[in-house]
Amino acid sequence: MKVTGFTFIRNAIKFDYPIVEAIKSILPICDNFVVAVGNSQDETLALIKSIAPDKIKIVETVWDDSLREGGRVLAEETDKALAAVDEDSDWCFYIQGDEVVHEQYLPTIKAAMAKWNDDEAVDGLLLKYLHFYGSYDYVGVSIAWYNHEIRVVKNNRKVYSYKDAQGFRKNKDEKLTVVPIDAFVYHYGWVKEPTAMQRKQETFNKLWHDDEWMSKNVRSAEQFDYSSNVNALEKFGGTHPAVMKERIANKNWQFDYDISFNKLPFKLRLKNFVQSKIGYNLSYENYIIKK
16 A cells, blocks of 8 residues: 655745644655645745655646635645656545644554555545644634545545645545544644744735735734634643644744633534534535445
């Protein structure tokens, strides 16, 4: 059974992405790895080359910055990496530049790959999510955060990245049939030094919106104000992936939040109640669970 990891990245240093940690977190169970490195304004290409030259294949790309609707360029860059996966690979393990997998989950993921490798009814594996916010000590608990996503897919040339690269589909807009597994992806996209986070907000939102929307919804500032965007958080009581140890030790900003001040809009409170009390999942699902 051959496993290839894949991802895309641009301006990793400028926007403080933990891309090295992301790749290293799943590299132990990957036979090789494909990284689509976009045209950057920093030393991202050299950074990726320094990780594991014996395992990593780099595809240099140019982003189409004219695509400013729905984050479509992110899916295109994902597809460039996916297309470069070796034909003899059985599984493709996707990780984004701000996602890290704890080493404790690697055996579970590898075992699931082995179990479902020969089952043609299974297109991929569905992983759980923890979304960190503000610092490495808090996670989002609102239903507004997606709680599952496909991150492992069979090496099927009919599979493609969907919409803004959050998930995958196959053929002509057909949802993948997946198996949920007890393994988490740690999402650190909302944990950055506040200056880098502000730069990301002012740049990254351009992949979804035009200049008019940007001027109305993304204010210019020196630093991102984490406290103004909080709705519901809880303290994280677990451990972080070992590859994140140095990054966490070097954190140079402070974010503290009193969870007693959690406030959710009525619509989200209702969804949270229905999901927790009745057990009915109201979240959007871009997949089909194998029966």
